[in-house]
Amino acid sequence: MQGKILIVEDQFIEALNLKVILENAGFPVCEPVQSVPEALQAIKKHHPRFVIVDIFLKGPGTGVDLGRNLMENHIPFIYLSANTNADVLEAAKKTHPYGFLVKPFREKDVLVALNIAQYLHENSFESQLFREKILSNELESIRKEGETISQILTAIAAVLQSHIPFDYFSIDWPSNEQSSIRKGLLRVGFREYQEIGPQELSNISRQALPVVDTIKLQPQRLKNAEVFSGDMETLLANQPLFRVLADSFSFRSCLVYPFNATNSQLLILYCFSRKENAFQKEHTDLLGRIEQKLHKILKTITGEVTKVQRSGGIASRPIPAENPDLIIGRSDALMKALDKLSLVAPCDASVLLYGESGTGKEKFANYLHQHSARSRQPFVKINCAAIPANLVESELFGHEKGAFTGALARRIGKFEQADGGTIFLDEIGDMPLELQVKLLRVLQENEIERIGSLHTIKVNVRIVAATNKDLEKEIAAARFRLDLYYRLNVFPIDLPPLRHRQEDIVLLARFFLQQTCAKQNKAIPSIHAAAFDELLRYHWPGNIRELQHVIERSVILCRDAEIQSFLLPSSDSYYDNQQPPLKTWEEQERDYIISVLKRCSGRISGERGAAKVMGIPATTLEYKMKKLGIKGKIS
Numbered sequence: 001m002q003g004k005i006l007i008v009e010d011q012f013i014e015a016l017n018l019k020v021i022l023e024n025a026g027f028p029v030c031e032p033v034q035s036v037p038e039a040l041q042a043i044k045k046h047h048p049r050f051v052i053v054d055i056f057l058k059g060p061g062t063g064v065d066l067g068r069n070l071m072e073n074h075i076p077f078i079y080l081s082a083n084t085n086a087d088v089l090e091a092a093k094k095t096h097p098y099g100f101l102v103k104p105f106r107e108k109d110v111l112v113a114l115n116i117a118q119y120l121h122e123n124s125f126e127s128q129l130f131r132e133k134i135l136s137n138e139l140e141s142i143r144k145e146g147e148t149i150s151q152i153l154t155a156i157a158a159v160l161q162s163h164i165p166f167d168y169f170s171i172d173w174p175s176n177e178q179s180s181i182r183k184g185l186l187r188v189g190f191r192e193y194q195e196i197g198p199q200e201l202s203n204i205s206r207q208a209l210p211v212v213d214t215i216k217l218q219p220q221r222l223k224n225a226e227v228f229s230g231d232m233e234t235l236l237a238n239q240p241l242f243r244v245l246a247d248s249f250s251f252r253s254c255l256v257y258p259f260n261a262t263n264s265q266l267l268i269l270y271c272f273s274r275k276e277n278a279f280q281k282e283h284t285d286l287l288g289r290i291e292q293k294l295h296k297i298l299k300t301i302t303g304e305v306t307k308v309q310r311s312g313g314i315a316s317r318p319i320p321a322e323n324p325d326l327i328i329g330r331s332d333a334l335m336k337a338l339d340k341l342s343l344v345a346p347c348d349a350s351v352l353l354y355g356e357s358g359t360g361k362e363k364f365a366n367y368l369h370q371h372s373a374r375s376r377q378p379f380v381k382i383n384c385a386a387i388p389a390n391l392v393e394s395e396l397f398g399h400e401k402g403a404f405t406g407a408l409a410r411r412i413g414k415f416e417q418a419d420g421g422t423i424f425l426d427e428i429g430d431m432p433l434e435l436q437v438k439l440l441r442v443l444q445e446n447e448i449e450r451i452g453s454l455h456t457i458k459v460n461v462r463i464v465a466a467t468n469k470d471l472e473k474e475i476a477a478a479r480f481r482l483d484l485y486y487r488l489n490v491f492p493i494d495l496p497p498l499r500h501r502q503e504d505i506v507l508l509a510r511f512f513l514q515q516t517c518a519k520q521n522k523a524i525p526s527i528h529a530a531a532f533d534e535l536l537r538y539h540w541p542g543n544i545r546e547l548q549h550v551i552e553r554s555v556i557l558c559r560d561a562e563i564q565s566f567l568l569p570s571s572d573s574y575y576d577n578q579q580p581p582l583k584t585w586e587e588q589e590r591d592y593i594i595s596v597l598k599r600c601s602g603r604i605s606g607e608r609g610a611a612k613v614m615g616i617p618a619t620t621l622e623y624k625m626k627k628l629g630i631k632g633k634i635s
């Protein structure tokens with residue numbers, strides 16, 4: 001690490017102790033300071049490479065206040081703390097420190113913390129640069145010629161989605177000729193959006209179309225790039241369009257980005273999210289860095305807008321998604337994981353996948369490999385729990401002939417097989433402790449040693465690890481090394497269990513049904529509503545794999561044109577005992593139809609009818625209403 005380390009600590013003895021430890025280890029250190037104002041001055045003067053800051057300091061401002069400042073200025077830092085309460089710890093975590101050093105600490109703790117922090121900083125900085133380079137390339141490759149406004153905006157949204165977590169995205173260029181609001185894109189799946197224009201907004205908000213048509217963006221009140229969360233009221237009071245959108249879709253945070261480009265058409269990008277605090281300054285900063293690129297793309301379409309809108313605009317329908325290697329599902333939890341996945345895929349960073357058995361960890365690992373520059377190189381999988389402890393080392397690193405009894409020939413280990421590609425270490429939490437040290441060495445030095453060999457071999461491998469264990473608990477129980485954990489945990493991704501992804505169960509069931517029928521060369525049977533209810537009520541301890549097997553078994557045994565019931569393990573439904581009863585599939589469908597009918601004042605067909613909002617033919621809706629017993633005037 002070049003440059004000096006700054007210590008911000010108001011306890012003189014502790015500051016001195018830390019300084020001595022660091023200097024003995026060869027790190028240059030600035031004179032310690034005791035308060036936030038002193039620290040700010042020292043930062044100006046010395047431009048430290050790294051800051052170690054105590055959370056509780058004398059004088060104005062706390063260590064967390066300083067942490068916020070350091071985060072904004074991209075200066076890496078770690079916190080020093082004694083007994084910190086949960087609230088302070090939460091606030092501290094939000095400033096993205098590279099580590100915590102808990103008092104009292106030993107010399108070894110300080111050096112390990114610093115080593116890990118340095119690695120994390122370099123890695124996150126490098127991968128951020130790399131991700132931005134990819135983002136920039138993706139924006140450049142958006143086709144402009146011959147594409148409609150809608151196609152171009154959708155392409156921009158799909159590229160930005162992994163970087164900015166929005167549920168709704170739009171770019172407006174207010175002009176005198178503009179007769180109504182621009183269409184926005186509502187996220188409905190992975191890179192799948194539904195266009196929301198005046199007609200859809202009128203249906204959903206239950207405001208008459210002529211009223212919605214008069215609502216326009218007020219650009220004069222949107223001068224600065226800003227993010228809004230709990231304080232959205234001031235924004236909504238000045239922007240009737242935002243008010244209608246926020247009320248209609250229950251949005252709870254917003255990002256506004258007016259383009260700075262001078263002498264050109266005024267452009268305003270805005271996004272909404274249903275989550276609070278979804279947007280941060282880092283998102284507007286990112287937009288600032290790519291503004292020129294966006295402007296270049298948009299320049300070609302802003303002149304076209306009047307023509308397209310007058311000619312009736314674009315039909316409202318979900319825009320088909322790019323097929324993400326058949327990762328099926330639309331739940332929020334899955335979308336979040338997929339966004340992270342596509343963000344990290346092109347980088348070389350290690351990834352740690354957390355999830356119960358059968359949640360799709362291997363599928364995600366495969367996706368990462370396929371979407372990286374290593375995709376033409378090998379993808380090698382090893383399950384650390386499935387191999388006897390005494391054989392894992394030979395499996396991973398290989399052995400020379402005669403290295404141990406039974407080593408009759410030289411064996412090439414998985415790391416060598418994966419050279420140039422990706423290695424997937426499944427169940428990493430089960431890796432024996434002594435092997436963890438060797439894995440750390442591969443991560444740090446990119447080299448391995450076959451058992452029985454005196455030579456080291458250079459390997460270039462990306463590591464994707466997975467576990468269904470809580471590694472922090474494993475560390476506490478001394479079964480997993482803290483330093484390895486920090487190295488692997490550079491980019492963690494959580495895969496939600498299926499029982500928390502109720503909306504994905506039906507999609508996955510249909511997918512496996514089609515897949516199995518195709519394999520078995522069978523006609524696809526329909527599924528009785530009661531059978532779907534069974535799937536929704538079951539708690540899926542084996543997650544997606546279990547669902548897949550249930551469907552496969554049911555298809556094989558089904559002799560009719562309809563599956564009446566699925567073959568689920570005994571009926572001790574988890575939800576019967578643990579939670580209030582879930583609504584049945586039919587009840588949910590019924591509620592949904594009634595709510596849409598209400599919004600459409602009971603109208604079924606036509607431009608403003610419920611069938612249009614639901615994206616199904618009016619005759620299908622009428623059939624469903626009859627089947628579900630929805631009668632009478634609903635308004």
Ligand SMILES: Nc1ncnc2c1ncn2[C@@H]1O[C@H](COP(=O)(O)OP(=O)(O)OP(=O)(O)O)[C@@H](O)[C@H]1O
Nearest residue numbers: 326327328329356357358359360361362363544545
């Ligand atoms: N989103 C998805 N869409 C379609 N199929 C999926 C999805 N997720 C998982 N699967 C399928 O479910 C099965 C189990 O997934 P996978 O093997 O990736 O889970 P896992 O978490 O690695 O399991 P384990 O921890 O037991 O190794 C596989 O057949 C996989 O193809």
